Amino acid sequence: MAELDGGDRWVLPGLWDHHVHVRQWGLVRSRLDLQGTGGVAEALERVRRRLAEGGLPSSGVITGWGHRPATWAQDPTVADLDGVTTQVPVVLISGDGHHGWLNTPALDLLGAPRRAGVVAEGEWFAVYERLSALPGAHEEAEAGVALALADALARGVVGITDLEFGRRGRTGATGSPSTCRRSGPGWASTPRGWTRSWRRRGCAPVGRCGPRTDW
Known part of the structure; x- marks a missing residue:
């Protein structure tokens, strides 16, 4: 077996992250940032x-991401969003990924029934798939994913478990941490779980999934 002289340096195993929504992660780079908004008015601004x-x-x-209305004084409504938008479809995705706040043009474009409030949970996941299937959306997502994976590799992440909606799988990597959407040898499906690869350091998620509180 070949030996490599480490020159007194430490050798550590590569990191795995076992709960990643890879496409979401990549797309965050091109979406309107709504993180930290304290209410409807700030998000609309x-x-x-x-x-x-x-x-x-x-x-x-126009797609935004990151608002968390669980602590807002009022719930977001379609009418609120329609009040500041024109005919441009606008989709604002919550930071937990469990609901979308759409204006009327976006509801119509994506085949969702008109309503007063947000589109949540199972209905939202179906709407999100239609958003992802729009012309040009795939190329936009792939560009963001490539940047995100390169950044992960530079930080020592060598593998991920992709829990993207409709796509689940565990992957390893030599050139970049790939995703289950890309075919390759040695990939296997894995059950959805809450465990992260760094759990041995005492980090574990707390709470439950929900459209207003999931982290």
């Missing part, structure tokens, strides 16, 4: 500024 900048992504839909 960010949408208003984005619309004022002009230009649309290749999908034709």
